[in-house]
Amino acid sequence: MTKNIILDNINNPEVLEASYQSSPSEFIGDFKQALETHNESETLKVWHARLNYGNSTTNPRTNPRTNMPIGILIVLCLIAGFIAKLPTFFHIDDNWYFPRFIPLAVIGTVIFYFLNMMNSQKIRKVVAGGLLACTVYAVLLPNNTSSASIAMALIHLPLLLLSLLAVSFMSDKWESVQSRLSFIKYIGEVGIYSVLILLGGMVLTGITLGLFSLINLSIEEWYVEYIVVLGLVSTPLVATYLFDAIQKRQSKFSIILSNVFSPLFLVTILVYLIAAIYQGESPYSNRAFLIIFNGLLVVILAITIFSISGRERKNTTHITDFINMALIGATLMVNIVALSAIIFRWAEYGVTLNRVVVTGANLLIFIHLALLLKQYIKQVWYNADPLELEVTITKYLPVYSVWSVIVVVVLPIVFQYK
Known part of the structure; x- marks a missing residue:
């Protein structure tokens, strides 16, 4: 085989x-x-x-599975907008409502988009049940703005919803390497389309408000409260429709942009490290510096994965491969520094939930990057099967899903919602 x-x-x-x-x-x-x-x-x-x-x-x-009528798309957009405006209609506390239900409105409607085209009834029930469970959990989660565990749970809730979105996208092919790569490409493409849609929306908003001001009609407050909010929450859904129904799930931008930005990020991270050392900045004493390190890890991991997902399955080596290897290697060094700084803070200031979450996330990314670098070395120097590089990416993705469940559900209980 x-x-x-x-x-x-x-x-x-x-x-x-x-x-x-x-x-x-x-x-x-x-x-x-x-x-x-x-x-x-x-x-x-x-x-x-x-x-x-x-x-x-x-x-x-x-793409014969794409049969979403434009009318249903509009209804889903209106549902997302209605969910976003519920606090206005029923005088619900914004600080309690928005962190819980805006991710559900945005990602949940996209999940329903794919559920409408899903062939597997079993997978459909699992995804719908997971979405319902997330909704109930968001309602029951205590309202404590000073709780670090609840804050972390709400931050990671969108990641858990993305896992459900992945399953709804892949349906009964969720174990397939190619299907998981297709989902990665989908996320990249939808991100780019969403940015373009939002930029176009900004231009349209400016023109609309300007035109109405010429005839002495002030619609700014109403327009921002309803039209802009509707546009913001429905943008990922519209971007999904463009990618799925219009572009027929053909990736065009994410892979190109990742290949363009890989060398730029490599130069940036090397220059940044040199400048930081020269300035005497240290993640051991500067918390903001450590946060930037962690954000850099996530961005570079995403760029590397997008670049590899668009790589041709050939044993030939390209300059992009060496750039990715260098980028992964440099990022691993940053990760080691970040992990050592976190361990230092553990020893200096004790154990807190935030440090547990940051440590876990860093370890997950470190292991994933190390596995990618190991497989890249096999690919470049030992002519390993190119498919194994894709397997290294996709087989690790469920680990992130498990971690999001731990942060959203388990850690708040362990730390007693404090």
Whole structure:
């Protein structure tokens, strides 16, 4: 077995057709790999002609699962906006409501988008049950603004919701490496589309308010309270629709941008470390400096993962691979410094929930980066299977989901919601 469903079933047309119908994006990923190594195959030539007939980005068969009517999309956007405005309608405390339910409004409606197209009833019930459990938990979580455990739980609740979103996106293919890579690409693309939509919304807002001011109508307060809020909470949902229905889940920007910014971040992190040493800044004594270190880890991990997810499955090595290796290596050094600073603060100031959470997050990222660097070395110097690099990324993703459950549910109980 080659871990490639097309190569394993190249003489079984029924299986190939069933695989394509059930998950076109995964099929296309395997097809590209198969074509690189077996370009003489008549079966693959026929599939190549079929997949590229006309224009694959406009062929409705590229993604047969996309059947979301625009009317349902509008309804979901209105539901997200209504949830965001509930405190206004029913005089609910904003400080209690927004941290709990805005993530549910934004991510929850996107989850419902994919649930509408899901084939597996079992997975649909699991995701819907998880979303309901998160909602109930958010309602029952004590209202204590001075509690570090509750604050951390609310910060990590969106990460838990993203895990449910991942399962709703991948459906019954959630264990597949290709499906997990597709979800990573989806997150990157939707992030970029969301930024573009928000920038366009800012321009539209400025023009609208300017036009109405010319005729002496003041709509600023109403427009910001309703239209802007509706636009903000529904942006990820609209971006998802653009990626899924319009672009047919074809990644175009995230991989390109990650490859562009990888060398820039490498230079930035090296210069930053040198400047920090020169200035005498220390994460052992400067808490803000330590927070910046941790934020840098997350950003670089994301850029590295996006870059690797778009890497061609070839044994040939590109300059991007060496840049990613150097970036991962430099980030690991930053991570070691951050971990040592956290341990120092443990010894100096004692154990707190915040330090437990930060330590756990740093360890998770450190292990993931170390595994990626190890596999990259095997890939570059020992010609390991390129698929193993993708496996290293995707097999570790559930660890982050488990960690989010621990922070959201377990740690508040352990620290008695303090």
